Amino acid sequence: MKKELQQSIEELISASPTIDKVGVEERVARFQTRSIKGDSKLQALKMGLNMIDLTTLEGKDTPGKVQQMCYKAMHLHDELANLPTVAAVCVYPSMVKIAKSALVNSSVKVASVSTAFPSGQAPLSVKLADTTFAVNEGADEIDMVISRGKFLAGEYDYVFDEIAAIKAACGNARLKVILETGELLTLDNVRKASDLAIYAGADFIKTSTGKIQPAATMQVTFTMLLAIKDYFDKTGKMIGMKPAGGISTAKLAIHNLVMVKEVLGNEWLTNQWFRFGASSLANDILMQIRKLETGVYQSSDYFSID
Template sequence: MTATVPALADVARTDAALRTFLHGLPGVDQVGVEARAAMLGTRSIKTTAKAWAIDLAIRMVDLTTLEGADTPGKIRALCAKARRPDPADPSCPAVAAVCVYPALVPTAAEALRGSGVHLASVATSFPSGQAPLDVRLADTRAAVEAGADEIDMVINRGAFLSGRYLEVFEEIVAVKEACGDAHLKVILETGELATYDNVRRASWLAMLAGGDFIKTSTGKVAPAATPAVTLVMLEAVRDFRAQTGRQVGVKPAGGIRTTKDAIKYLVLVNETAGDDWLHPDWFRFGASTLLNDLLMQRTKLATGRYEGPDYFTVD
């Protein structure tokens, strides 16, 4: 299989060529990345800009439930919340997507029909990614056929950490093909990659193979999303577009729970990749509890008072 980016068509010609390219990427200065992420996290945002940022963050949420106890009733309730996060306020925007397991895609597809809210499904033997490739491809096709228009796949971290980069590349290419018209988000599981250099390499590998988004985490491994890791990934998509002309999205997932956290990430996006990425088409939050805090802060700005956490439905 060959790379999907014409300007880099020879990079994945052989395992050796791909390894040479990935290990030739500039190294990441750990101290510098962490210091810059921490510094950007101190930026203050005034009231008008904060209101805009909260609505943008709501529009960027992939409202997610990935529990063994998920039921059709829970999914229908989640989809209703995705469509109308605050039923008392019709000016509140809908979220970007609902993300569920493949078995619950038909239920979500019916509940979201006509809403404009995307339907994402974790496939490819989430969260381990360790099933045989034909099983992962069948999982992907089934989710798309059932109505998913976005697939969140997990890479085989064992293969990546063993240096079998071409194997990981070809698996992503195969999953992308199985997606058909659905967008592909490639989960790196950065908490298992150990170094920022590996995060940068995995980001480029996923983009070279045709991923539409790169995503930090499954949410099942600690640490999940961090500002520093997301900064490295934002630098990667920025540099990838500069070299290839193709824009790729970024999705931090796991551990982002408060409005303050979300705004820090929006500042990271603006200051690192630029405002072209400040749109739900190019930046998402994978979250289950973030939305309620965004709604509470939104109500506070509008009314001057906080509503209690039980004012909004518990996801």
């Protein structure tokens, strides 16, 4: 039985299409020349805000900091009317309970990183315990990291099994699988890892931990979107996408939205299927919305930095 599974994973990996980097760069450049203006821009900015996983993943995080971030998640900029909230806050497992109680009565989700984030250098039993702890604390979503070392060593079945095991431990929590593309080195690897994660049960695939550079480049996100597209065409099942790390401006966020629209279609343009993992993006978007409404830029001092 185990042998059969291994064989099918090998087949899965060898069926991953190769990726031509130059071609990807060219296509990605086209998304960046789309001109988004007026109402279309305002709609995109609000959509972008609504897709943010407001994130703090520091060793020095304190309950106070997390509580303040949760308040911000629900009250992005009260001065502006009709703003959405962000999609979720993303914290370490030890902060899940605090975030959960701070967000009570709101629809903002709590996402927890797990599986020995960010390196993933721990045995499966530890990763499972980490995940189960976060889920029991009330996490709605789990952001796991894959074992990049095993992946690069060609132990695809190990990586696959690990994702499947974590997925089982998630229960009702949605699973985002972080590929840490900055460590995978090639787009071919990004594609293989995407297919591996999707077939092993990921609800979302996510580019990066934010701790390694480069993180969510458009080339990488594009490659992952194509994997999602192929899976959807084959099975009819939607998989979510979360670029994380490095998307700190509204402009870049809009380029990403254009890319999602043109590769996957409007159905993916909700926070159920697309997220930005970011900490400083929200304020830049707020500043742009303010600019659209008043015609002038306001000093960054007027936007809270929780």
